[in-house]
Amino acid sequence: MNDHQPWHGIAASETVFLSGTEPFWSGKVEGNMLTYTTPEKPDGVQIPIERFAGRGGLSFGGELEGKHLTIALGPDDCSDGMSDRHYPFAATLQLGDETRMGCGWTTAHPATGPKAP
Numbered sequence: 001m002n003d004h005q006p007w008h009g010i011a012a013s014e015t016v017f018l019s020g021t022e023p024f025w026s027g028k029v030e031g032n033m034l035t036y037t038t039p040e041k042p043d044g045v046q047i048p049i050e051r052f053a054g055r056g057g058l059s060f061g062g063e064l065e066g067k068h069l070t071i072a073l074g075p076d077d078c079s080d081g082m083s084d085r086h087y088p089f090a091a092t093l094q095l096g097d098e099t100r101m102g103c104g105w106t107t108a109h110p111a112t113g114p115k116a117p
Helices: none
Strands: 016-020 025-030 033-038 041-053 058-064 067-079 086-095 098-106
Touching: 016 067, 016 086, 025 041, 025 098, 033 058, 033 067, 067 098
Parallel strands: none
Antiparallel strands: 016 025, 016 098, 025 033, 033 041, 041 058, 058 067, 067 086, 086 098
């Protein structure tokens, strides 16, 4: 029997945190807003987003500086490659024609391992 129900692994009320390297980027999703941060914009840029629950994860979509932005987030053991921390979700950020990889965690599904120095 096929499961055709949307994925419910992250409640809409949870804050979602995202982080990626090469290049460095991070994000924080609260409700229908994303704060997207880079080393060039340490205070971040806030944009409205829409949430979509698919069968294997979530996606968030919006527009950043004239480019379409999509974040796909799904359950997978993820490592940032720079620390011994492990994250419960893998993230893929598509910004225009650029793809960035990263990890995700939430208030209810935290990262594990040593805290960043």
